[in-house]
Structures are given as C-alpha cells and as structure tokens.
Amino acid sequence: MQQKPQIGIIGGLGRMGRWFKRAFEKAGHEVLVADLNTPLKPQDLVQDCAVIFVSVPMSTFADLVREVGPLLRKDQALIDFCSLKKRETEVMLAHTSCEVVAAHPLFGPGEPHLAGQKVALWPARGQFWFRWFWDFLLSQGAKPILVDPEEHDKTMAIVQVINHFMLLALGRLLNEAEVPLELVKELATPSFARQIDILCRFADQDPYLYGTIQYANPQGEEMRQKYLTLAQEIAEIARRKDMDAFLKIFRQVQELGRRLKTEGS
Amino acid sequence: MQQKPQIGIIGGLGRMGRWFKRAFEKAGHEVLVADLNTPLKPQDLVQDCAVIFVSVPMSTFADLVREVGPLLRKDQALIDFCSLKKRETEVMLAHTSCEVVAAHPLFGPGEPHLAGQKVALWPARGQFWFRWFWDFLLSQGAKPILVDPEEHDKTMAIVQVINHFMLLALGRLLNEAEVPLELVKELATPSFARQIDILCRFADQDPYLYGTIQYANPQGEEMRQKYLTLAQEIAEIARRKDMDAFLKIFRQVQELGRRLKTEGS
Numbered sequence: 001m002q003q004k005p006q007i008g009i010i011g012g013l014g015r016m017g018r019w020f021k022r023a024f025e026k027a028g029h030e031v032l033v034a035d036l037n038t039p040l041k042p043q044d045l046v047q048d049c050a051v052i053f054v055s056v057p058m059s060t061f062a063d064l065v066r067e068v069g070p071l072l073r074k075d076q077a078l079i080d081f082c083s084l085k086k087r088e089t090e091v092m093l094a095h096t097s098c099e100v101v102a103a104h105p106l107f108g109p110g111e112p113h114l115a116g117q118k119v120a121l122w123p124a125r126g127q128f129w130f131r132w133f134w135d136f137l138l139s140q141g142a143k144p145i146l147v148d149p150e151e152h153d154k155t156m157a158i159v160q161v162i163n164h165f166m167l168l169a170l171g172r173l174l175n176e177a178e179v180p181l182e183l184v185k186e187l188a189t190p191s192f193a194r195q196i197d198i199l200c201r202f203a204d205q206d207p208y209l210y211g212t213i214q215y216a217n218p219q220g221e222e223m224r225q226k227y228l229t230l231a232q233e234i235a236e237i238a239r240r241k242d243m244d245a246f247l248k249i250f251r252q253v254q255e256l257g258r259r260l261k262t263e264g265s
Numbered sequence: 266m267q268q269k270p271q272i273g274i275i276g277g278l279g280r281m282g283r284w285f286k287r288a289f290e291k292a293g294h295e296v297l298v299a300d301l302n303t304p305l306k307p308q309d310l311v312q313d314c315a316v317i318f319v320s321v322p323m324s325t326f327a328d329l330v331r332e333v334g335p336l337l338r339k340d341q342a343l344i345d346f347c348s349l350k351k352r353e354t355e356v357m358l359a360h361t362s363c364e365v366v367a368a369h370p371l372f373g374p375g376e377p378h379l380a381g382q383k384v385a386l387w388p389a390r391g392q393f394w395f396r397w398f399w400d401f402l403l404s405q406g407a408k409p410i411l412v413d414p415e416e417h418d419k420t421m422a423i424v425q426v427i428n429h430f431m432l433l434a435l436g437r438l439l440n441e442a443e444v445p446l447e448l449v450k451e452l453a454t455p456s457f458a459r460q461i462d463i464l465c466r467f468a469d470q471d472p473y474l475y476g477t478i479q480y481a482n483p484q485g486e487e488m489r490q491k492y493l494t495l496a497q498e499i500a501e502i503a504r505r506k507d508m509d510a511f512l513k514i515f516r517q518v519q520e521l522g523r524r525l526k527t528e529g530s
Contacts, residue, residue, distance in 0.1 A: 106454050120452060145451050155448050159457045162438060165503075166431045167456075169496035171518030173427060174525075177491065181524060183420050186410050187385060189371045191432075191463055192424045196525055198459050202515070203522040211511040214503040224500040226442065228493065231434035235489040238430075238479040246476040250467070253436030257468040259446060260439075260461055 005132070007031045008045030010064065011056035013038065015109040015206065016081055020053065023114050027140065042068045051077040051129055058082050058212045062091045069096030077129030079103050083160065083213050085149035089124045099126030101133055102149050104156075110204040115141030120152050157219035162227050164210055167199050270397070272296045273310030275329065276321035278303065280374040280471065281346055285318065288379050292405065307333045316342040316394055323347050323477045327356045334361030342394030344368050348425065348478050350414035354389045364391030366398055367414055369421075375469040380406030385417050422484035427492050429475055432464050 007024050011017045012033030021031045032049055034040045045052055046068060056064055061082055069092065072078055077099040082088040089102040102122040111117055119137055121144045123130035137144045147155075174184065188196060202210075214220060237245045272289050276282045277298030286296045297314055299307045310317055311333060321329055326347055334357065337343055342364040347353040354367040369385040376382055384402055386409045388395035402409045412420075439449065453461060467475075479485060502510045 106452060108455075111455065118452070118454075147448070147452065151448060152452065155444050155452045158438065158442060158444060159449060159452050159454060162435065163454075163457045163460055165496065165499060166435060168499055168514060168518055169492055170427065170431060171521050172495040172499075172514065173423065173488070173492050175517060175521050176495070177423060177488065179420050179423060181521075183412065183416060184424060185525060187371060187383070187412065187417065187420045187424050189383075189424060189428075190373075190376065191466055192428045194459060194463050195428055198456050199518070200522040200526050201456055203519045203526070205519075207512045207515040207519070208508070210515055211508050214499075214511060215506040215508075221500075221504055223438070223442065224503065227434055227438050228496060228500060230437040230441070231430065231493060231496070234430060234433055234437075234479075235486075235493060238489065239486055241480040243473070243476050243480075246479060247472045249433060249437065250472040250475055252440060253433055253464070254468045254470075254472070256436050256440050256446075257465040260450060261465050261468070 004029050005050035006048060008034065008049030008052045010034050010042045010045060010052060010054045010068065014055055014057075016105065017053075017055040019109040020055065020081075020105075023140065027136065043071060046071045046076070049076075051079060051132070054078065054080045054082075057208060058084065058088070058216060059208075061088060065091050065095050069094075069098075072096045072098040074098055077101060077126070077132075079129070079133060081105055083209065084156065084216055084218075085120070085122065085152045086218065089122065089149045093124055099129045100124040101130045102152075103133065104152065106145075108205055110201070113140075116143070118143045118145055120145050120147045122147060122149055122152070124149070153217060154219050156213075157217050157223040160213050161217050161220040162223055164213065165224055165227065167202065170195070171199055171202070269294050270315035271313060273299065273314030273317045275299050275307045275310060275317060275319045275333065279320055279322075281370065282318075282320040284374040285320065285346075285370075288405065292401065308336060311336045311341070314341075316344060316397070318344050318346065320346045322473060323349065323353070323481060324473075326353060330356050330360050334359075334363075337361050337363040339363055342366060342391070342397075344394070344398060346370055348474065349421065349481055349483075350385070350387065350417045351483065354387065354414045358389055364394045365389040366395045367417075368398065369417065371410075373470055375466070378405075381408070383408045383410055385410050385412045387412060387414055387417070389414070418482060419484050421478075422482050422488040425478050426482050426485045427488050429478065430489055430492065432467065435460070436464055436467070 007029050009017050009021055012021055013035035024031050032045050034042045034045050074097055078092055078096055079101040085102045092100045102124050104120040106118040134144045272294050274282050274286055277286055278300035289296050297310050299305045299310050339362055343357055343361055344366040345353055346368055350367045357365045367387040367389050371383040399409045
C-alpha cells in the first residue's frame, strides 16, 4: 500500500482515544474522530476511513458495534481496544462482515509514547489489517503480542484482576489501619517502596475501567476466590506458627520467582 | 573519640552479619566475629570490643542476650538487628546494664552498599553509642530513622507482614492457576511487571526470617485478618457488579496514592 490509510477513532475524545490519535498523527496518518459530542458521527467515519478503531467504555461497546458493524464494507477493518477480548471479539464477528482485529493496549494513557509498550493482538477475521496494525506497532517501537482472546482473558484475570484486587485491599488497609502514612513511607523497605509506587499509579487511572475489569472478566470471580483461599491458608499457617509449612510455601514462591526471572521476555 | 572503636558482631557469619562486617571494615573499623563455629566466642568479643552487634535469628536472640548481656560493662554498647523491636528491646534492657541501641536495617543483604539504605534506630539506653552509630550511618550515605520500638513493630505489620503476605498469595496463585507463566510475563502491564519484579526479589531472601516476620509480629495476625476482610468486601462488591461501591473504594485508594506521593520522604 502506497498511501497511508485514513484512520477513524470512535470514542476519540476519551483518554486512550486521544492518546492513539496523537500516536497515529505523529506517524503521518490522518485521523478522524467521533465521540458523543463531535460533529462527525460514527457513520461519517465509516464512510471516510479505511480502518475504524473503537475506544469506548466496555459498557457501551456492544451497542456501538451493533450499530456501526453492519455499515462497514468487507475491505474495511474494525479494531477494538477493550480490556477483555473473548465476548468482545464475538460481538464484532457477529455484527460485521469486515476484517476484525482484537487489540488490547497493555498500558494506560499515562505512558509517554508507544515505544516499549505492549499491545495484545488477535486476527479475528482477515490478515490484511491485522498485519498493517502489527507493522505499525513495530514501526513505533511497540511490542505486539499474538494471543488468542480466551487465553488473553484468562491471563488478565491474574495480570489485571488480581493485581488491582490485591493493591486495592492494601490501599484500604493503609487508609484504615491506625499507622501514620508518613511513618509507613519512612520505614518502607526496598520491596514495599516499590509496592507503594505501584499503588500510586492508580491515581492516574480510570475508575470505571478498573471496575469493569473486576466484574466483567469471566474468570475474575474464580481467581479472586482462589487468591483469598490461598491467602487464608497462609494466615492460618502464620497463626499456628507452623514454620515448616511456611518454609515450604516460601520456597515454592522463591522457585517461581527464579522461573519468572529467566523465562519469557 | 579519636580512635575508631573495635566492633564485635555476634552472628557475624550470617548474611547480614557478613554484610555489615564488610561495611564496617570498608570504613576502617576492626571487626571481630563470633558465630556457632568460630574460634572467638561471644564472651571473647565482649572482652575486646567497645560495641557489640547482635545479628542472629530472632528465635535464638533472647537466649543469646541472657547469656551475653550481663557480661557487658556500662561503657559498652549492645546493638541488635532484629526485624522486630519492642520485645527484643525489652529483653536487652532486662539483661544488660550497658548502652542499648535498637536497630533494624530496612533492607536485605542483596543490596550493594549502605548508601541510600534506611536503618530504623532507637536509643533504648544511653546516647553515646546511639549517636556514634547514627553518625556512622550518615557518613556512609545511609538514612537512619528515629522510631519508637512499638511504633516500628506496628508499622512493620503492614510494611513487611502484609507486603510479604499478599505477595506470597500471588505467588501461590501463579503456581496453581493454569495460566502459562510465559504468557503472564508477556502480557504483564507496566503495573504487573513491577509486581513480578517485587516477587522475584523473594528468591534472594532468607525463608526463616520471612517466617518469623509473619508469626512474631504482635500485630501480624490482626493485620492479616483485616487485609482479608477488606479484600473479601471488594470481592463481594465485584461479584454483585456494584459499580458505585467499587468507584467509591477506588477513588479513596487513588486519594491515598496522591497523599503517599506528596507526603513524607
């Protein structure tokens, strides 16, 4: 393809929408934007753009796809940015006949640029636009990751659901325990100082999105309960002062730590 | 004082003992070491050293202090490195008449040097050796922190007990959930990648010490139960898909994050 395709972003006034608009424009693409109060409507974007990104809250995603999907021609593409992928991909496949790419940018709009960031991708229908987006991400120094939507959601039940869940509980404890925050910070070990840094990153995130991630992930409830059960077992071992049982668990987690260090990317 | 005092470390072959031996020697101190199989015994150190550091497992600490404490003269100092401070300080005060400094190095032996590291300190009896150790730490670029033993233990019930507790539960979940570790790493968000880094640091730590921290902190059980209760409430809110309740909690934790960012050190 010689000419850069014109890009449409539905939900283009949201934080992630604006973030990607800037990234596409920096790379020389023309970007049209539709949102609740823009002069252009989703239908206008479908008219003028080769590829349509959908960057809307997951709660309104299905309705939007039902409305816009049927308007898209076979040579166009629909690419979503939802934090969950299985049901969302099924909705897109059911309501359009164009190419469909399932995408999940694995970062928030607080990051400075695409370079170094990961985007989970799946070619739900067709290869042309999938390859185009994959190559675009590579060209920006980002890291596209090929992952099946179901595997994605299952993994995110730990990576996002449990991570946010355990941090939120820690945040509530810090709020409710009668320990001065200043002292907590002063006495923070290198490990806990890092934990506080992670917690502070919440300040920059979208509460609605984080709520949706908790309740909409199909494995979320199961993982939360599993986490609580495993934590309760540790609490019981500590209450009994059962050092042997504790050492066994600790060493298993140390071994996991060593595998995490050497494995993968 | 013109001459550098000779330092004795009981438990000087342990990892923290060796670590501080190196740090003291680098600063020009002569250091004598006693441990289970050394030619020098604790009694020999008491004979020859102005200041005695105790860097032994908390499980053997009280017995050791009962044995060595009465041998120390009033112008000497006993300084401990226990991860807990209230009961440990009381034991020292009860069994010696020399100066007593309660110290807790807030880092592990995996750190490269004293510069930048924190050490919690309390002058349990006397000021001379307390000032000497405080100034030594400052001279090495470390950060001594004055904190009452009881406040210390209460704060550590979050900074260490809960931090390790929530990370151990996460480690167990990663071990037991049927999600490939490689995918977890690949799909890690910036937040979760940091969480994995913290977890990996366990590989370098002493399992016994971490067990003792869990079961010996006087507030440990209360904090673990409080953490579990707060986490269960979040799980229940997510199960009910109660977005309003979730938003309220999330925003409280965001507000905490903002306070943590601006407050203290």
